[in-house]
Amino acid sequence: MRRIVWGAAALLLAGGVAAPALAQAQKVAITAIVDHPALNAVHEGAVAALAKAGFNDGKEIAVVFESAQGQPATAVQIARKFVGERPAVVIGISTPSAQALAAATKTIPVVFSAVTDPVGAQLVASAEKPGGNVTGVSDRAPIDDQVALIRELTPDVKTVGVLFNPGEPNSVTSVRELKEAAEKVGLTVVEAPATKTAEVQGAARSLVGKADAAFVPTDNTVVSALEAVSGALVAAKIPLYAADTDSVARGALASVGFNYRQVGEQTGELAARILKGEKPGDLPVRFAQGTDLYLNKGVAAKIGVTLPEAALARAVKVVD
Structure with a gap:
């Protein structure tokens, strides 16, 4: 402690x-x-x-x-x-x-x-x-905005993997809302649970071959080990989106939030x-209010994603 x-x-x-x-x-x-x-x-x-x-x-x-x-x-x-x-x-x-x-x-x-x-x-x-x-x-994260961002930056994505700790009530709510928002635009959500930090990297690797993109809600367990998540997903060329804008500097491709x-x-x-x-x-x-857009150009280059000029123009922060 x-x-x-x-x-x-x-x-x-x-x-x-x-x-x-x-x-x-x-x-x-x-x-x-x-x-x-x-x-x-x-x-x-x-x-x-x-x-x-x-x-x-x-x-x-x-x-x-x-x-x-x-x-x-x-x-x-x-x-x-x-x-x-x-x-x-x-x-x-x-x-x-x-x-x-x-x-x-x-x-x-x-x-x-x-x-x-x-x-x-x-x-x-x-x-x-x-x-x-x-x-x-x-x-409470703007889930609809997150889903819209996924479709804007990676329009070919059909399946989104979500990493979360099912023991965190906030994450359970976020996953439910993500599924509802994804269904509206024809996306499928695949769950990748991790009940403790030591399980997070394995949960990320489990999405390889199952998901075209991944999303991390404001989940304390997963966010604490975000570098392990981003490392596994970048290696597999899977774009990682996060509800927490601070996660972009730590390896996520993009986030829209506060x-x-x-x-x-x-x-x-x-x-x-x-x-x-x-x-x-x-x-x-x-x-909390805010729809600040954060982008990571370095990650985009590593996974082969071309960031639209319109997104780059409105981004509050772009990580190189």
């Missing part, structure tokens, strides 16, 4: 000069299911938004962070530990971490982030009126409102 203590606590250990601030600071506890670029960007964005709202780490608040390193059981332990420390608000990044926090307390405000289906995950009663002590930001730093900023804004006295149950769930 990784534990980081930021700001006031670190200053206190360094020399005691921050003791008065720490005594008055409210604790904000943040946890994520695993370390990978998208979730790390959420964490950074949340802390930045809190500071912008007047809650600076080391002054008005003391931020602590722990990662469950991909282990749901560890996420539960972290949640219970945090609740025992009585923070002013807890932030759970990813569905497993948010569920662990929500199960551990019915009184401490919980703000979730990067959760695809908060209602389906039983975190809130409804997006409009969450109720209880939980609200947050959903990263900036996870901005998702974190929205999360921090909700946490700040709670720190100022609003009740989480009264704050509607926010949904």
Whole structure:
């Protein structure tokens, strides 16, 4: 388990000069299911938004962070530990971490982030009126846009393999939505499940000969091992699409979605409102917005895909 203590606590250990601030600071506890670029960007964005709202780490608040390193059981332990420390608000990044926090307390405000289906995950009663002590930001991916992108860049594709962990509720929702969107345009979806990181590369290799393209939803298990996925698929000349735009720099061919730093900023804004006295149950769930296009020209060249000039022209970022 990784534990980081930021700001006031670190200053206190360094020399005691921050003791008065720490005594008055409210604790904000943040946890994520695993370390990978998208979730790390959420964490950074949340802390930045809190500071912008007047809650600076080391002054008005003391931020602590722990990662469950991909282990749901560890996420539960972290949640219970945090609740025992009585923070002013807890932030759970990813569905497993948010569920662990929500199960551990019915009184401490919980703000979730990067959760695809908060209602389906039983975190809130409804997006409009969450109720209880939980609200947050959903990263429900624009699946229709992803399918349209697959058809635009690789029009000959007939079968799409989807890599996901069936134990992650967010991924199950994404796979269902992918199948519905694919059926509308005549594409077939082949599932390639992986229940843990060690199985991800094998799941990717299983798509060789079965799928013309592959897609990775916002699945923490698979995204954590994305380089293994992209390596296997590039070798087989299978284009890889991802719901997470950060995955393009890590070997995916393309993605259309939103900036996870901005998702974190929205999360921090909700946490700040709670720190100022609003009740989480009264704050509607926010949904991440964005249709930013990311492309990887290097991967395209390796797998023999010619990227259309129209796509290159509208891309927010092109990786060489």
